[in-house]
Amino acid sequence: MKKLINNPRSVVAESLEGFGQAHHDLVEIHLDPDYVLRRGLPVEGKVGLVSGGGSGHEPLHSGYVGRGMLTAAVPGAVFTSPTPDQILPAIVKSDSGAGVLLIVKNYTGDVLNFETAAELAGVEGIDVRTVVVNDDVAVEDSTYTAGRRGVAGTVLLERIAGGAADRGDDLGKVAEIAERVNANVRSMGVALAPCTVPHAGEPSFTLAENEIEMGVGIHGEPGRHRLEMTNADSITDQLMEPVLSDLGIASGDRVLLFVNGMGGTPLSELYIVYRRAARILEERGARVERSLVGNYITALEMQGASVTVLRLDDELTDLWDSPVNTPALRWGV
Amino acid sequence: MKKLINNPRSVVAESLEGFGQAHHDLVEIHLDPDYVLRRGLPVEGKVGLVSGGGSGHEPLHSGYVGRGMLTAAVPGAVFTSPTPDQILPAIVKSDSGAGVLLIVKNYTGDVLNFETAAELAGVEGIDVRTVVVNDDVAVEDSTYTAGRRGVAGTVLLERIAGGAADRGDDLGKVAEIAERVNANVRSMGVALAPCTVPHAGEPSFTLAENEIEMGVGIHGEPGRHRLEMTNADSITDQLMEPVLSDLGIASGDRVLLFVNGMGGTPLSELYIVYRRAARILEERGARVERSLVGNYITALEMQGASVTVLRLDDELTDLWDSPVNTPALRWGV
Structure with a gap:
């Protein structure tokens, strides 16, 4: 590496x-x-x-x-x-x-x-x-x-x-x-390929060529189970189900949908995940009122992504929209 | 992949x-x-x-x-x-x-x-x-x-x-x-590992475990030469030298320094490149007045980075700072 x-x-x-x-x-x-x-x-x-x-x-x-x-x-x-x-x-x-x-x-x-x-x-x-x-x-x-x-x-x-x-x-x-x-916020992630901690010099875990880690942590910690690589929609379904169930998302809920990259996954793939996740929310009758897509919390160069759903209310939405001026998030100023 | x-x-x-x-x-x-x-x-x-x-x-x-x-x-x-x-x-x-x-x-x-x-x-x-x-x-x-x-x-x-x-x-x-x-703008990039075009299914080029491509293009096109992997400072030196020479950067020049990730390189590594590039500019007597660091023009999940230097004048600086409101760059609004 x-x-x-x-x-x-x-x-x-x-x-x-x-x-x-x-x-x-x-x-x-x-x-x-x-x-x-x-x-x-x-x-x-x-x-x-x-x-x-x-x-x-x-x-x-x-x-x-x-x-x-x-x-x-x-x-x-x-x-x-x-x-x-x-x-x-x-x-x-x-x-x-x-x-x-x-x-x-x-x-x-x-x-x-x-x-x-x-x-x-x-x-x-x-x-x-x-x-x-x-x-x-x-x-x-x-x-x-x-x-x-x-x-x-x-x-x-x-x-x-x-x-x-x-x-x-x-x-x-x-x-x-x-x-x-x-x-009011829940997340779940998946890894397609591991990352290497600089002073370790070796990947923090290994995955077979056709294997993914479902429920991985942001340090490459084991998740729920390993499964055979499948397509983006199916992976997104498996990430979203536990998130939405745990959060008890119901029809009429307003949410922020956040698709995060783990560091080594192209932005274009995150939008493919977003597309499916947004559709799942829509089918549940929830309204996606805010979104965030990109590498915002990573695990070095790990390949993978996570989905996060936050249930919004008026106050949380206003605070989300309020001015922010940092190196990685900036609007309203 | x-x-x-x-x-x-x-x-x-x-x-x-x-x-x-x-x-x-x-x-x-x-x-x-x-x-x-x-x-x-x-x-x-x-x-x-x-x-x-x-x-x-x-x-x-x-x-x-x-x-x-x-x-x-x-x-x-x-x-x-x-x-x-x-x-x-x-x-x-x-x-x-x-x-x-x-x-x-x-x-x-x-x-x-x-x-x-x-x-x-x-x-x-x-x-x-x-x-x-x-x-x-x-x-x-x-x-x-x-x-x-x-x-x-x-x-x-x-x-x-x-x-x-x-x-x-x-x-x-x-x-x-x-x-x-x-x-007034010049760039040069390096690849540490290739990317794979989805419909090709194979990496667009190959690099040995201890080899990098100096001067790589954003599609993985060959650059100037391949060399043995070395440290970030030495790589940055080799990227900056042709950029600064070609641009004719002289003492007193005001510049924007842009370190771009190719998609699969951690942000932390881009800042290590930025640190060295900024020092080189400083040693030439140039003033880094604006900066940009991140994945702004990528080659899928390629591992690598590029450095870009733009010579600024008052008008270009004002226009850079003026309001922008896009999915990937946003300030002033």
């Missing part, structure tokens, strides 16, 4: 450096410990939003730092949780006095390390709340998780909670909005 | 259908013949911009239809020029009376078919001008080309000429701006 890197050990730092240079109008990079801040902090009177997790899922989370989304992102090593000593300064610098919401994907290491950092921040007098995202319907408990994994729903949650913070909601309200998103 | 498709022959149509559904607020899809129109045409008093080419380079060109960029895009089969009977109705519907600029990447088939369509549009009384993009410094003449190929510079040209049309410039002025971009 060839990679455009210099040294497996310096991938995260060098990538962050380039990211900081390319987007210096929006973000400020801190190295050692590594974290990314929105430029121009503190934002007076506004709740701070801090997220983070292992690297390798770009543009998540650093690409979502900016107005209307995250105040700070804390990237760990590839597929490895950031440490409390990285997370703590990001929390401290994100606090303008209005408190900080931590957005944590449900992986054991992330939950633990954000919890420790939250306690330390509490000692420093910062009002901290945490929302744990667990939108992946594929499996209960997994390689790195007790309970469901947090996956693509995180992107939607960061956007919508960020919109709430930007309009001036207090910490309790921002946390309530975030919990509402988490309660 | 597994793909999220249903039938190799229906990839373009099904993908377009999904694209049209996901972005129905911005675009309108026509099938058979296939073309994509900006919603709400004609835009009175404004010059129309039409581009197109083989599919497989998504989001180019359909993803760039909307305010401040293209009026219409005409996708051919994968890596195959669109036909004049597809291009002609796209031109006709893009004309509000102010004329239409065709933006054509320099490939023999594209040039020929757009030329034929332009003649037919002329017969219908439409004022048509054409700009041929040829920013790839890797090779003179190539598999599908007489002269230099048109590659990633096309994205920048579509954005900037689209900005000129949006502010109300007449056809002559929009064409002059487009020519100015083409004269």
